[in-house]
Amino acid sequence: MYNKIDFSKIDLTAEPPAEEPARQYYYIAKCRQYVKSASERLGRTLTSTVVTFGCQMNARDSEKLAGILECVGYQMSDCEEADLVIYNTCTVRDNANQRVYGRLGVLHGFKKKNPHMKIALCGCMMQEESVIEKLRKSYRFIDLIFGTHNIFKFAELLCTMFESGRTVIDIWKDTDKIVEDLPVERKYPFKSGINIMFGCNNFCSYCIVPYVRGRERSRSPEDIVKEIKTLAADGVVEIMLLGQNVNSYGKNLEKPTSFAGLLKEAEKIDGIERIRFMTSHPKDLSDELIEAMKHSEKICRHLHLPLQSGSTRILQAMNRRYTKEQYLSLAEKIRKEIPDIAITTDIIVGFPGETMEDIEETIDVVKKVRFDNAFTFIYSKRTGTPAASMPDQVPEEIVKEGFDKLLKTVQDTARNQVARWQGQTLPALVEEQNAQDNTLLTGRLSNNTIVHFPGDASLIGRIVHVRLKECHGFYYMGEAVETPKF
Ligand code: SAH
Ligand code: SF4
Ligand code: F3S
Secondary structure, eight states: OGGGOOGGGSOTTSOOOSSTTHHHHHHHHHHHHHHHHHHHHHTSOOEEEEEEOSOHHHHHHHHHHHHHHHHHTOEEOSOSSSSEEEEEEOOSSHHHHHHHHHHHHHHHHHHHHOTTOEEEEEEGGGGOHHHHHHHHHHOTTOOEEEOSTTGGGHHHHHHHHHHHOSOEEEOOSOOOOOOOOOOOOOSSSSEEEEESEEOOOOOOTTOOHHHHHOSOEEOOHHHHHHHHHHHHHTTOOEEEEEOTTGGGTTTTSSSOOOHHHHHHHHHTSTTOOEEEEEOOOGGGOOHHHHHHHHTOSSBOSEEEOOOBOSOHHHHHHTTOOOOHHHHHHHHHHHHHHOTTOEEEEEEEEOOTTOOHHHHHHHHHHHHHHTOSEEEEEEOOOOTTSGGGGOSOOOOHHHHHHHHHHHHHHHHHHHHHHHHTTTTOEEEEEEEEEOSSOTTEEEEEETTSOEEEEEOOGGGTTSEEEEEEEEEETTEEEEEEOSSOOO
16 A cells, blocks of 8 residues: 555666556655755745545545645645645536636736746546647646546656646546555545546436546456555545446446445445445446345435436437436335435436426426435536537526526425424434534534534544434534434
8 A cells, every 4th residue: 555655765766667556656756856855945835735626526536636745745725825736627517617717817816926836737627628729828827737537647747747847738538547556635534435436438418527537447346345444444434435327337347246236345344334325327226226225224325316307308318318207216116115215316407409398397307206405407518429419409598497497396395305304313424513603513414414513523523313403494403412322
């Protein structure tokens, strides 16, 4: 493991090793020297910040970047007036891209004040050629640009940046490589995401992810279990298994295995109290998974099951490969087998050709499934996806009317669903002190509902039994019961 490595013992007069991760350890050692001499010259510690723009997988990548940065000698901070700022970008919808461009202008201002400042960009947006062209032309103050496939090479790229003094751009079109055992700096000491697979093969017609994240690749169950054991030994009690479609985990491994099988292995690991996962594609959700969840003490009572649309016609055009009826019967089966589960979802409004009747179908599904929460998105046209060239892009007024109506239904159903826990005492993992009122703690229930309750910071990272006193729409106010049952 990397934490057993003494970087000061690596011989930098030798050629860099060809194999990974040894090659990156070599570059970490080299970067340490650059950072050390820069901080001696400036008479202060160098600071760095990594900003996450995207999903949980993007956030996990940020932890890997932060792990390397800390290892090479930067002090991590939340302030963007730092010596090295990295934007880990997302391109799933256009507004994510626009936020990046907007904030780059602010960073440029900081860089004019601090000539030592370095700015790096990585993540999904960098896998788009048009973005790179625009950055090359109009954002010349950026020092390092890399993509999603070569993130494991971050130490090496950092080193090239220090040595070259020019903008370093390295984007790979795809990869079949999975590099293990690089440093990671977790945001929370007590919980962690774990990549179980990378990429996506589904090609939903609106979605850019398969183009920017490449083909689906599963990690071996042995490597995943080893990582979870290391995390457990380091104080992690809750894990979230991450993939664009966890239900197809393991199908393309040399020795094929199932996601439910992996969950059963993860459950056996001592110290891990809670297991979450994200995201489940409805078309691949197996009875084996429902059974595994039903009988598990550790798998959380929460399933994120993106619907996208309730209209079979639109689902077909989206290439989702299930119908309205199939989704409804799946949700019904899950609710019947696991009555205390919370089901959440993602919905897109304004997909090409969508009419108010289609949106009514979606609203019908929301009412029937009674989602505990739903993220509703306005369709964003992504260049290169099949949907971008479909006729009948939906006029803005229809999108707005449909979106508002859907949102109202979603909020009403979610409120009723969340209220069903009223008065119960349930275990909550304490995540942090409340930002507005530091006499309160914020905990998360197994079903993903948030509860605020009085308590002191020493409970952070522990599972506490909390009585849910008042439901405030989407969260609860509660109190810790005096004799926790754990
Ligand atoms: N792999 C996951 C989703 C990843 S993207 C899955 O299949 O469920 C997260 C969400 O972003 C999607 O569920 C979808 O609702 C939304 N999304 C993706 N592409 C979009 C687009 N072009 N416009 C609007 N929303 C989009
Ligand atoms: Fe995108 Fe569909 Fe893959 Fe999810 S399953 S990442 S929505 S293509
Ligand atoms: Fe965004 Fe990439 Fe995640 S496009 S949603 S950060 S996989």
